Amino acid sequence: MGTIIKATGISTDNAIKSSNENAVAAGHQCIEAAGIDVNDIDLLINVGIYRDENMLEPAMAAFAQKGLGIKPDYIKSQPFNAAFSLDMMNSACGIINAIQTADAMFKSRQIKYALIVSGDAHPSNKDLESFPYATVGAAMLLEYTEDEKGFQNFSFKHSPTTEHSVRGYLDFNNLAEPAKERLTVDMPAQYKEKLLEFACESAEEYLTANNLDRQTVKLITPQAEEGFGHKIAQSVNVKDDAILDLYKEYGDAHSSALTMAYHLGAEKGLYNSNDNVLFVAAGAGLTSACATYTV
């Protein structure tokens, strides 16, 4: 029994500058690909980090739920036709937290489908060099099956201190721009190098602990810079023929990186039935999150 991916979607249209719009566009594509009734989605988790206009509330997930037309109003719906949505934030690892949470909800509550969306954007919705992440969106629709497939063995790891971490924040002491368009992303010079080391270390520990076959396992990795995925694969002695180098085309898709990599890999037919796909997320903290997905 396991939580499986029913469908995925991505939004990479350069004309879209809003994190909410990208999340909704990816969600539409995902729901259409799944061919399901939108009213069967009972849980929506947004794992995007950087928000339009530095919005605090409501949850960005509320806008995604409304934009996707997922049971937006209870009074007008049939009884029990209710959905719940929330934002979950854990840098680029939120996607794994969200999958584990959806897995818990499938096991403990009567929910049919869970949709995870993501999108990051500079709060000004402008293309700025100071913003190191790609303005893209992604969506992953999950369901629970009786098969021995799906996600298993979730594992999380963090460095002893946040010394080498990227830090993204709205600084109210800095009066350079209006606050709704202001953002600081402090990326230490060694961040990506340290992140790569940390991701390699986490993947190595995970592969060993879970006794995964390095000849056959396929990797889904962050794309923090060019060649990031290949370097992880080489470090842990896993074949890298299933790794797509997405950085050159899209940049660092941050909270959307793993869903996007899976989506594009699946489009290319990289994952076959019963393949073990190792999802490795890594981001601020430093934090990593791993899970095995049996296709």
Added chain:
Amino acid sequence: MTKARFESIGAYIPNKRVSTAELTASMNIPPQFDLEAITGIKTRSWKEDKDDSYTMAIDAANSCLENSKYEAADLDIIISCSIARFVGDCSYYEPPMSLFLKHKLGADKAIFFDVSNACAGMFTGLYLLESMIKAGIVKNGLVVSGEYISTIAETAVLEAKDIYDPQFGSLTVGDAGAAVILDKAVDDNDVIDCFNLISTPEYSDLAIGKPSNDSNRYAMYASNSKMHTEERLKIWPNFQIDMLAKEGKDFKSEQFDYIIHHQVGSKFVERLLKVGKEAFSAEQPESLNVLEKYGNTSSTSHFIVLYEYLKANKLKDKSKILMVPAASGFVTGFLSMSINNLAVK
């Protein structure tokens, strides 16, 4: 299936109070209304200079751990749920607040993430944690919120014009930290009986918190009159009636001793009690409130109420409590639980 319980609760309430009279006296445009009469809020808890979202969350978590059999190192998960995530003057996006808390508390083995769901933040964290305990993914966890939100009241003091101003509601808020540890229930006396949340975002644009257009602070723009129509308020009882009916239950048979509504203001609570009474065709339980003293402490508000009543030993043994969230989005639902051993030292 395993059930979860409130194992412990803690809070940090700053000593500083700002009275409604003080707040309205400092408004740029003198108010043409009696805020205290409309809201029932005489004073609100207000962050001291040393406080921010992070420190209030730490203080609340430590208070909760003092009331718990667990040490920080025993925690399986930490979920941070505040609306703003201030460390000093910076509101953080990454790393998550929960990681900072984990490091400071020494919760070495805890997994962590933040949730953001307006004033339903702590309910959201508890809902996810309850599901994880039921599913056997974790055995226990800490849900915490250090809510430094009075910045929106300061903005409203500068910018709100009248009772119809979308920032009017911001004058109700106060600051506080709250924390709850859940673990597996061991008997029927301390147990989360029924817990469901619903998001109905048809009118999600009616309450938006974001940096002000006119000053260097967060502001909250809410069309309360549209958001709190009777039809909207009825979502909670209608949803609870439907969920209870699925289990062959009704409101009366639940025999709640107490009800805790969101502490937006006394008139709002009165309206919800009236809506509840009509929709359930049942008298409403005794309504617990601390809004007169602390105001609307947003994501922590229900838990500050529970903490204060437990601390004052005002709840009877074997109480059955109903908590009803109401948050931008619009998020509502219900958490019903039995408590007997839950205590505040």
